Amino acid sequence: MDVARIRVRLPIKSLGWVNSYLIGSALIDPGMAWGRSLLDLSRGLAEAGVSPCSLESVVVTHFHVDHSTASTMVYYISGARLYIGEGDLKVIRGGVEEYIGSALQLYQEAGMPKEEVEEIRMSHPALRLRDVYEEAASLDWRPLQEGDTIDLGGARAEVLEAPGHTPGHILLKLPGERLIVGDTLLPGITPHVTIHNWRDDPLGWYMESLSRIAGIGASVAYPGHRDPIQDPAGRAREILEHHKSRLAEVLGLLREGPLAGYDVARRIKWRTRYSSWEEYPAPERFFAMGEALAHIRRLEVEGLVEEVDLGGVKGWRLA
Numbered sequence: 001m002d003v004a005r006i007r008v009r010l011p012i013k014s015l016g017w018v019n020s021y022l023i024g025s026a027l028i029d030p031g032m033a034w035g036r037s038l039l040d041l042s043r044g045l046a047e048a049g050v051s052p053c054s055l056e057s058v059v060v061t062h063f064h065v066d067h068s069t070a071s072t073m074v075y076y077i078s079g080a081r082l083y084i085g086e087g088d089l090k091v092i093r094g095g096v097e098e099y100i101g102s103a104l105q106l107y108q109e110a111g112m113p114k115e116e117v118e119e120i121r122m123s124h125p126a127l128r129l130r131d132v133y134e135e136a137a138s139l140d141w142r143p144l145q146e147g148d149t150i151d152l153g154g155a156r157a158e159v160l161e162a163p164g165h166t167p168g169h170i171l172l173k174l175p176g177e178r179l180i181v182g183d184t185l186l187p188g189i190t191p192h193v194t195i196h197n198w199r200d201d202p203l204g205w206y207m208e209s210l211s212r213i214a215g216i217g218a219s220v221a222y223p224g225h226r227d228p229i230q231d232p233a234g235r236a237r238e239i240l241e242h243h244k245s246r247l248a249e250v251l252g253l254l255r256e257g258p259l260a261g262y263d264v265a266r267r268i269k270w271r272t273r274y275s276s277w278e279e280y281p282a283p284e285r286f287f288a289m290g291e292a293l294a295h296i297r298r299l300e301v302e303g304l305v306e307e308v309d310l311g312g313v314k315g316w317r318l319a
């Protein structure tokens, strides 16, 4: 079972392209509903000698705009079966706009000024494709769960649930100890984790997903962006270490006194080429705020910090 990679360009500068994988007549992560993405996808299929009409299944690792939104077009052309993790299907059916809105609501509760929240809302790529998501929500998706198997190009692939980057992110385990990992494992960049309510602990889920990958000992991982990862277990451990040191950094900031979530986000030493928070483009501030809150929530679940009201704004202090 060969895995052919099609590099599909994205209108998201920081990522450049998304990897779409062709396995027999199955396509994993067809990419984004954007002209050049569709051009690259159709050229890639032609080069592989596969007619888009002959695709039998489309599997989406997670619902994000750069991976899933081209699925609708592929579905109308081919009638392929559509697969997605159960948790992410719930997000699509519940409305992606509402889902992102729920994160932005928390950002505001944790002290991000309303104008900044609105600036982020206006620039979010998923919200610019809200009509595409609405159409996708009406399609006949088949939800995948842990342990399910699906036929990919005549071979069986096993589904592993790996929540964190999204609540219903899935991995596919292929024969030969190969893993399709979507954005759960990326080379050179750390996948984004944010929160959508004050109850869940997505960073906790994500760190568990990483520990699990570290334990699998796969021979290669095919990520959603950049090149294949030759030591998936090692990369999973590196990202785990990154989050452990980020947790220690947040704890260190709160050791100096209670802080609003927004002030934690502004004080973390992000790896970025921008020199101040004010210089960050809106998407960077969306990521930073989400990461900060996900780390705070993890520390709260561990019982190391507790919430405190800072004049109507949510803040945290050492427990």
Ligand SMILES: [Zn+2]
Residues within 6 Å of the ligand: 018, 064, 066, 067, 183, 224, 225
């Ligand atoms: Zn992605």
